[in-house]
Amino acid sequence: MRNCIVAQSGGPTSVINASAIGIFEKNEELKYYDKVFAGLNGIEGILKENIINLCELDKESVHGLKYTPSSGLGSCRYKLKSYEQSKEEYIKLFEILEKNQIKTFFYIGGNDSMDTVHKLSNYAKEHSIDIKFIGVPKTIDNDLPIMDHTPGFGSAAKFIATIALENSLDASVYETKNIFIMEAMGRDTGWLAASSCIATLNGEPAVDLIYLPEIPFDTNKFLKDVENKLKEKNRLVIVVSEGIRTAEGVFLGEMQSNAGYDKFGHAQLGGVCVYLKNLITENGICKKVRAVELSTLQRCAMHFASQTDIDEAYESGAFALEYSIEGESGNMIGIRRIQNNPYKSEPFAVHTSKVANTIKYFPKEWINAEGNNVTKEAYDYTLPLIMGEPKIKYENGLPKYVFLNERKK
Amino acid sequence: MRNCIVAQSGGPTSVINASAIGIFEKNEELKYYDKVFAGLNGIEGILKENIINLCELDKESVHGLKYTPSSGLGSCRYKLKSYEQSKEEYIKLFEILEKNQIKTFFYIGGNDSMDTVHKLSNYAKEHSIDIKFIGVPKTIDNDLPIMDHTPGFGSAAKFIATIALENSLDASVYETKNIFIMEAMGRDTGWLAASSCIATLNGEPAVDLIYLPEIPFDTNKFLKDVENKLKEKNRLVIVVSEGIRTAEGVFLGEMQSNAGYDKFGHAQLGGVCVYLKNLITENGICKKVRAVELSTLQRCAMHFASQTDIDEAYESGAFALEYSIEGESGNMIGIRRIQNNPYKSEPFAVHTSKVANTIKYFPKEWINAEGNNVTKEAYDYTLPLIMGEPKIKYENGLPKYVFLNERKK
Numbered sequence: 076m077r078n079c080i081v082a083q084s085g086g087p088t089s090v091i092n093a094s095a096i097g098i099f100e101k102n103e104e105l106k107y108y109d110k111v112f113a114g115l116n117g118i119e120g121i122l123k124e125n126i127i128n129l130c131e132l133d134k135e136s137v138h139g140l141k142y143t144p145s146s147g148l149g150s151c152r153y154k155l156k157s158y159e160q161s162k163e164e165y166i167k168l169f170e171i172l173e174k175n176q177i178k179t180f181f182y183i184g185g186n187d188s189m190d191t192v193h194k195l196s197n198y199a200k201e202h203s204i205d206i207k208f209i210g211v212p213k214t215i216d217n218d219l220p221i222m223d224h225t226p227g228f229g230s231a232a233k234f235i236a237t238i239a240l241e242n243s244l245d246a247s248v249y250e251t252k253n254i255f256i257m258e259a260m261g262r263d264t265g266w267l268a269a270s271s272c273i274a275t276l277n278g279e280p281a282v283d284l285i286y287l288p289e290i291p292f293d294t295n296k297f298l299k300d301v302e303n304k305l306k307e308k309n310r311l312v313i314v315v316s317e318g319i320r321t322a323e324g325v326f327l328g329e330m331q332s333n334a335g336y337d338k339f340g341h342a343q344l345g346g347v348c349v350y351l352k353n354l355i356t357e358n359g360i361c362k363k364v365r366a367v368e369l370s371t372l373q374r375c376a377m378h379f380a381s382q383t384d385i386d387e388a389y390e391s392g393a394f395a396l397e398y399s400i401e402g403e404s405g406n407m408i409g410i411r412r413i414q415n416n417p418y419k420s421e422p423f424a425v426h427t428s429k430v431a432n433t434i435k436y437f438p439k440e441w442i443n444a445e446g447n448n449v450t451k452e453a454y455d456y457t458l459p460l461i462m463g464e465p466k467i468k469y470e471n472g473l474p475k476y477v478f479l480n481e482r483k484k
Numbered sequence: 485m486r487n488c489i490v491a492q493s494g495g496p497t498s499v500i501n502a503s504a505i506g507i508f509e510k511n512e513e514l515k516y517y518d519k520v521f522a523g524l525n526g527i528e529g530i531l532k533e534n535i536i537n538l539c540e541l542d543k544e545s546v547h548g549l550k551y552t553p554s555s556g557l558g559s560c561r562y563k564l565k566s567y568e569q570s571k572e573e574y575i576k577l578f579e580i581l582e583k584n585q586i587k588t589f590f591y592i593g594g595n596d597s598m599d600t601v602h603k604l605s606n607y608a609k610e611h612s613i614d615i616k617f618i619g620v621p622k623t624i625d626n627d628l629p630i631m632d633h634t635p636g637f638g639s640a641a642k643f644i645a646t647i648a649l650e651n652s653l654d655a656s657v658y659e660t661k662n663i664f665i666m667e668a669m670g671r672d673t674g675w676l677a678a679s680s681c682i683a684t685l686n687g688e689p690a691v692d693l694i695y696l697p698e699i700p701f702d703t704n705k706f707l708k709d710v711e712n713k714l715k716e717k718n719r720l721v722i723v724v725s726e727g728i729r730t731a732e733g734v735f736l737g738e739m740q741s742n743a744g745y746d747k748f749g750h751a752q753l754g755g756v757c758v759y760l761k762n763l764i765t766e767n768g769i770c771k772k773v774r775a776v777e778l779s780t781l782q783r784c785a786m787h788f789a790s791q792t793d794i795d796e797a798y799e800s801g802a803f804a805l806e807y808s809i810e811g812e813s814g815n816m817i818g819i820r821r822i823q824n825n826p827y828k829s830e831p832f833a834v835h836t837s838k839v840a841n842t843i844k845y846f847p848k849e850w851i852n853a854e855g856n857n858v859t860k861e862a863y864d865y866t867l868p869l870i871m872g873e874p875k876i877k878y879e880n881g882l883p884k885y886v887f888l889n890e891r892k893k
Binding site for chain 2: 083087116119120143144145146149150151152233236237238240241242244245246247248249250255273274275276277365367368370371372374375376377378379381458461462463464469471472473474476477478480482
């Protein structure tokens with residue numbers, strides 16, 4: 076008996092399930108593993124033996140997951156400590172894996188999850204245990220190094236650009252001066268906010284000002300930017316990253332009352348848009364300002380996901396399955412851009428040690444001299460990643476999504 | 485020379501342009517009016533002679549408006565006073581209309597705009613002026629009486645239900661208890677929030693609790709509802725109307741800091757979801773609560789509008805044009821539901837005096853006994869209105885929307 080297991084970790088995306096189904100369906104084709112297990116709620120669930128056999132589930136449900144957003148296998152934010160710090164956990168985990176005759180563990184996640192893959196792979200090698208650990212990338216933040224981009228980013232980018240576009244029209248209806256401020260996720264990096272540059276109306280950018288964490292935020296400069304733009308036109312659309320901060324490193328989101336920290340000690344950001352709205356109104360620059368935090372909407376909007384992103388997420392999973400047969404444990408899959416026009420990409424393997432705990436920032440060269448927008452390079456980089464409308468199924472006028480009954484509680 | 489003019493007023497919707505194009509294209513077919521003018525920024529713009537001839541514009545742009553959200557002709561929030569109060573304005577307006585040989589004025593809007601149609605029509609009759617005033621309905625709030633529903637509602641409902649559905653999946657990924665609260669528009673009525681009942685996952689409702697302005701809000705009852713539901717399941721999705729208020733009539737949105745009043749003296753609502761989030765966390769019922777105000781997103785999400793809604797908005801416009809030939813001034817178009825399965829509707833004419841300044845509330849019989857959700861009747865009512873995916877054009881991975889160059893500034 077030769078089995079494998081797949082699990083998902085970290086914040087969900089629209090296409091994280093496509094990667095899981097890529098793994099599952101590639102095995103249906105190759106028949107390399109006897110069973111494809113799923114660990115529910117990541118490593119945390121596996122430690123509780125919360126494991127199901129995907130091959131035994133209703134086929135339609137499993138296939139429906141490909142076009143269902145959010146971690147269909149559940150997720151966790153569980154940072155595995157070093158072996159020295161939590162010996163018992165390692166022993167228990169490997170007992171469970173060996174009991175289920177698991178030869179390969181696929182973990183779909185971001186930086187933190189790749190750190191887990193790295194640690195477990197090292198442990199297995201040091202203890203001569205014949206189990207491979209393979210990482211599959213996932214994050215809307217697009218902040219993993221080495222690879223061109225991450226599955227999940229394109230769909231979030233497409234939603235952000237679409238909402239920016241539609242709301243620039245909404246903001247245009249009255250003659251009174253007004254501002255629409257939209258806050259995107261992305262933690263310490265500006266990839267998501269920058270992606271709003273894709274939105275154009277009659278060939279002109281729909282977004283007027285973009286502020287990213289890669290450039291220190293200067294309140295006076297910001298107010299001046301807004302004031303100047305409002306002289307040119309009646310309506311402004313401003314897009315900001317949740318992670319923008321001052322030169323002293325103070326997050327604007329922390330200046331709002333609702334801030335906190337998550338389990339990994341990452342600051343829980345948000346509320347930046349409201350802070351900026353108040354700055355504008357309190358300084359008498361514009362009375363009518365709407366502030367919208369896109370929140371979780373941007374990471375689960377499968378109804379308008381990028382088909383390119385869905386396809387690449389699926390391919391990353393399928394490639395991971397194939398790679399696991401001869402490939403080396405401790406590696407993860409990345410995506411390489413071969414050419415831009417027509418767009419072509421391919422998956423490749425890279426060691427998790429090169430990716431884990433490292434952040435890929437938005438390139439400073441792609442930010443304009445004023446530090447309040449992005450350049451043509453950002454547009455050209457992002458455009459191919461958002462292409463294609465999702466081939467989702469509909470039921471009663473809404474997308475037909477799947478929730479695995481095994482997860483009910 | 486026999487011309488007509490069309491203008492838009494009040495808050496935009498995804499399909500308000502479809503009504504304008506319905507008027508324009510029906511005239512292209514019937515050739516009844518020589519010119520179809522558009523008044524930019526509603527009655528306010530017409531008073532400034534901000535008028536363009538739609539027949540002279542680029543045909544592709546005009547047709548592209550049908551699938552472009554938000555008031556493509558601009559809008560205003562201008563409440564026309566009585567003749568006694570603003571004689572000069574009436575005289576000036578009619579001078580402009582007569583100068584342009586306008587025989588029919590089509591005004592697309594909600595309650596306030598229908599009041600304008602009513603006043604102008606009366607003035608024309610009293611002064612034996614041969615100009616007809618015809619209203620075309622528009623409001624996402626769905627609060628116009630007499631008619632079954634209003635163009636704009638179905639598309640907003642579809643977006644709200646989709647976002648509720650996707651975020652119920654997003655909220656399900658972790659094992660920790662968590663709550664997603666979403667705030668819909670709708671002013672004093674609960675139609676929009678109630679429409680989230682359409683969202684289902686594996687046949688079960690995706691939304692757990694729905695609070696509407698039609699039922700007085702009781703803080704203790706609310707906290708009890710949430711506490712009880714959290715005993716049954718780990719994740720909750722709650723949808724609330726911006727207009728919910730206590731038995732004493734205090735808007736919850738006013739308890740937040742950002743409240744204000746618009747020009748008509750309507751309270752500017754919002755921030756209800758943050759208020760409820762704080763209620764839940766401060767009372768120790770759940771630590772992890774996300775609050776999202778859908779804000780303007782729900783009224784311009786053409787990328788996932790209801791094709792049924794687009795078609796009905798277009799038909800309302802086309803019918804208004806036809807009706808104007810023999811019909812009576814001071815009337816407006818409504819939509820009558822003929823049957824539900826298969827769904828069939830038809831436009832009809834009704835006098836604006838029956839509609840203006842009157843609000844159609846969400847039926848209390850469609851609210852459950854606990855006052856925290858809606859019944860099967862609400863589901864059956866809403867479902868046909870959200871059906872069909874929009875036939876929009878795409879360009880560079882995003883919907884191809886049109887912004888009239890004539891409105892640039």
